[in-house]
Amino acid sequence: MADIRQTAVRNNLLRLMSPTSFSAIAAHLKPVDLPRGFELSEPHEAAEYAYFPETGIASIVARSPQGQHAEIGIFGRDGMTPAAVVLDAGSDPFSIFMQVQGDGFRISTELLKSLLDQDGDLKNLLGRYVQALSVQGAFTSLSNAVHHIDERLARWILMCHDRTDGDEISLTHEFLSIMLAVRRPSVTTALHVLEGRKLIYSERGMIIVRDRPALEQFAADAYGESEREYFRLLGPYN
Template sequence: MPQLQQAMVRNRLLRAMAPEDFARLQPHLEFAAVQIREPMVLPDRPVEALFFVESGMVSVCTAHEDTQIEVGLIGREGLVGVSPVLLCVDRTPHLHFVQIAGEVLGIGRDAFCDAVARSESLRRLLLRYIHTLMVQAAQTAHAHAALGLEGRLARWLLMCHDRVDGDELTLTHEFLSMMLGVQRAGVTLTIQNLEGAGRIRAKRRRIEVLDRDKLKALTNGSYGVPEAEYDRLIGSA
């Protein structure tokens, strides 16, 4: 993409880079549209490409045969596939797939690694981002242990809301139950409770966020820690 300019991109990591670091990556970035449920990184296979998310959202899930439980979310603040590549382990046991359709800027592993090897500032920025992913995973574990279903769903809706334009999220009850590791009936009842309290409005295959403060009140402080770390280490733009 020879005409791609740093000011044109929406991905917050790309925008936060020093201009010379962006210039190292720019010739190798390839635009692609991605569809819901499309796999981006397969478990236990070498990561051959990485993806800067421009819009939409990618879920990071445990890949057990019987159940899938979400352990991470990546939107336009992030880079899919960076942890195994930058930490020199080349693969991950977790499945990364598209949860909300959107657009990405992809780059091959070799070109990415070459750019990182040439720039200490780029390596530092990406390691800081990996730190925020680790904090997010730790907060998710805390939420699963300390919160009831309402609190966990409220936190998850807030995280999704952070990563989309507008207030509507394209989600089904079936998908939510898989992500949260609970029965669909429990998700349906919880959504009804959140809607009755004026926190959200449920539509067919969509949830509209009405009151973020009311959702935050349910999370008992489990929402916001990785987001604050990202703003502190990378930037709030």
């Protein structure tokens, strides 16, 4: 396998590593395709690999014992998974899988844990990412509680847009219904609201952002707080 150059990677966490930390981890990174639906980790099971996406969007979904489910977070080139490896927690109760296909790198979780034990700077960097991810989950809970579905949809589209090249985002109604924890007819209605305001264009399996500034204005305080926390801890990732 060819050497992985730090200046060529797109994953923000890999880019932010010190040259020493990156050199140590790069020796064990393997490029992988990440197709839609690919399971990155399963609930209550220790993951064999940790993943650092370069492209695509992964979804973190919480499920109740009765099968109810809702998305509590997303990440792409801004992050990695599973956070449980960084926290030395073994596993977590979430289902984490690709919602928008992409590619990235993987490393054995055992190797990553060993590197974290040896490298304080690496542990600090990934720990700051876990903090940013937890803040995103907290503000997702807040948004679900206090914001109208139209604003929540605008928030999720903006978050996906942040992690996508260009203005076209591959988002199915099924994915959006999980994002918003609502039925598909409610998704359709909310999409029509945003389309009517000329903020987006929606077609089967695809959303095109037409007016990003106006979409942010429409989302109001539903969007931005967790993004500011990520920036404070780690800087920009676009």
